[in-house]
Amino acid sequence: MSESYVECLVKSQSSILAKLGRIVLIMLTVMSCVMMLVFWPAVILAAAAGVGAYFTWLHTDLEFEYLYLEKELTIDKVMAKSKRKKVAVYEVDRMEILAPFRSYHLDGYKNRQAKTLDYSTRTEEKPDLRYVMYYEGNIRVILSPSPELIKAMKNAAPRKVFTD
Secondary structure, three states, rough: OOOOEEEEEEEEOHHHHHHHHHHHHHHHHHHHHHHHOOOHHHHHHHHHHHHHHHHHHHOOOEEEEEEOOOEEEEEEEEEEEEEEEEEEEHHHHHHHEEOOOHHHHHHHHHHOOEEEEOOOOOOOOOOOOOOEEEOOOOOEEEEEOHHHHHHHHHOOOOOEEEEO
């Protein structure tokens, strides 16, 4: 039996609003620490802003790791290169279609009401390397897989995976 193993790491881009929030919270932390020297109750503001800045940094510095092993795609979320969380596990046999983001193969799925999960780079590049996977009819997953991952999934389900 042939086993295929592919691992892919994708850096996700943060929104401008998230980056701005992180900068504002860091500036508020620094200013409240300086204010703390004059007015001691500012320690509460400094602690709250510091905790807020930490959690904002943790949730805006994201990477997604795709692991494909024996007809199963596992997606992990790596937060700030320090914490890892398993997000989802998808079986290739239960997948309906995997095609490029703007593929004509997805035309029949445009009006479908599906929950969208975005595990991609969240940026539109030229050319757009994101893929869309419909899973069990009610889940739409957006991915940024490597060519090796697409090839391995195409070998497992050639009629479900399109590369246009």
